[in-house]
Structures are given as C-alpha cells and as structure tokens.
Amino acid sequence: MPALVHQFDWPDRVVVGTVGRPGSRTFYLQVRDGARRTSVALEKEQSAVLAEKIDEILDALMADGENRFSVPAEAPAELIDNEPLDQPVEEEFRAGVMRLGWDPSTAQVVVEAFPFDETDDSDDLEIAAEPSEVLVVRMPVGTARAFVQRTRQVVRSGRPPCPLCGQPVDDDGHVCGAPEEP
Numbered sequence: 001m002p003a004l005v006h007q008f009d010w011p012d013r014v015v016v017g018t019v020g021r022p023g024s025r026t027f028y029l030q031v032r033d034g035a036r037r038t039s040v041a042l043e044k045e046q047s048a049v050l051a052e053k054i055d056e057i058l059d060a061l062m063a064d065g066e067n068r069f070s071v072p073a074e075a076p077a078e079l080i081d082n083e084p085l086d087q088p089v090e091e092e093f094r095a096g097v098m099r100l101g102w103d104p105s106t107a108q109v110v111v112e113a114f115p116f117d118e119t120d121d122s123d124d125l126e127i128a129a130e131p132s133e134v135l136v137v138r139m140p141v142g143t144a145r146a147f148v149q150r151t152r153q154v155v156r157s158g159r160p161p162c163p164l165c166g167q168p169v170d171d172d173g174h175v176c177g178a179p180e181e182p
Contacts, residue, residue, distance in 0.1 A: 004133045006031075006038040006092060009106075014139050016047045016151040017085035022158045023170055029095070029113065030085050031137050037086055040113050040135050041094040044155060051151035053100050054109055054144050061102070061141070069107045071141045079146035082153075093133050108138040 008014070013032040018025040027042040029050075042050070062071045096116030103110050113135040139147060159168035165176050 003131050005136060006133065007136045008033050008036075008038070009138050011137060011139065011143075013081060013086075014137055014143060014147055015081055015083075015085070016042065016050070016147070016154050018154060019085065019089055023168065025158060027154070028085060028089055028091070029111075029135070029137075030089070031135070032086060038092050038135060039085070039089050041091050042113075043095075044158070046095060046098065047151055048155045050098065050100075050111070051148045051155070054111075055148045057100060057102055057109055058141060058144055058148075069104075069141065072145050075146040075149040076142045079142050081146060081150060092135070095135075103138060106138065108140055109144040111135075111137045111139070113137075 008031045011031045011033045013030070016027060016029055018027050020026055025044070027044055027047045028039045029042055029047075030037065030039045032038075058071050061067045061069065062073065093115040095113040097114045099110075099112040099114075101110040101112075102108075114131045115133050159170060161167065162169050162174055162176055167174070167176070
C-alpha cells in the first residue's frame, strides 16, 4: 500500500510549538496551507536538532561563493511567527527519522519526517522500506530562518536548567545528582 504523503510545497505557516506545561510538553511540527493542516509530534531534542541542522544548511549556502540565492543571515521580521499552534492540534504521527535537504530548483529547504517505528528493536536509524506516512515540507530560506529562530525559543522556554548538573528543575524542586563542591 502506498504511503500517505502530507506534502506542503509553499506552506502558509510552518512552526514548532508545544502543548502542555513545561516538564510535560509535547512538541509538534505544524504545517498549514490554506485550510489544510498537519501536526507531527516531535521530541524536544528532535526539535532542537532540526533547528540546528536547518541553520547549518542556510549558513553553508551563505558561505558558498557559487550560491546564486540570497540567504538572509537573520529571520526577516515579517516572517517571524510567535502565535500559538493552530487548534485543535491533531497528531498525524510521532516522528522518528527525519531527513533534510536543499532544492536548488526552488531555493527551498526540504524537511521529511517519517513515523517512529515502535516495532523496530534495532538501533538503526533507517527509514522503513515502505513507511505508512511521510510529511514533506518545503520552505523558502526566509521562512526557514524564522522557523529556526522560533524553534530555538520554544525549546529554551521549558524548565530552567540546574546550574550544577544541567538537568531540568521542576516547579516542586529538584534532586541534583551533581557532586557537592568542597
């Protein structure tokens, strides 16, 4: 059976956002084009790495003397999106493996997200031969910069880290595993 493809070539909106309180938040990659919307659950770490890798792609394009595309160094102000996720958030799937690429024919960053395979007990991070679904998002460079900026803000907005061990501090306290200083 062919995979269900959620494809967004020129989305109106592409953001990472959360549902829930810090410490029990669920992260979502949400894409909208007109009335069509798709939300894919991510781990916090996936969100952070996604932003980092997109930023690396954009920085590499800026540094490439042969690149003929104008890549902004910062997120264009008109593309910054600080609005909450569109409601209701209906999870299509939880992302497992993700792939990133660059399409020079359209000057867009391409993000592909595949469902997490709970039955795979191996440590391989490979895409199933026939995934059941896939999210494909293509975003122009300005939108990609704004996406990176917002995603980093969302990731940082969680629980504050313990200054000794770096682990998150809950509202009700924290048992620190860091060794005490003499």
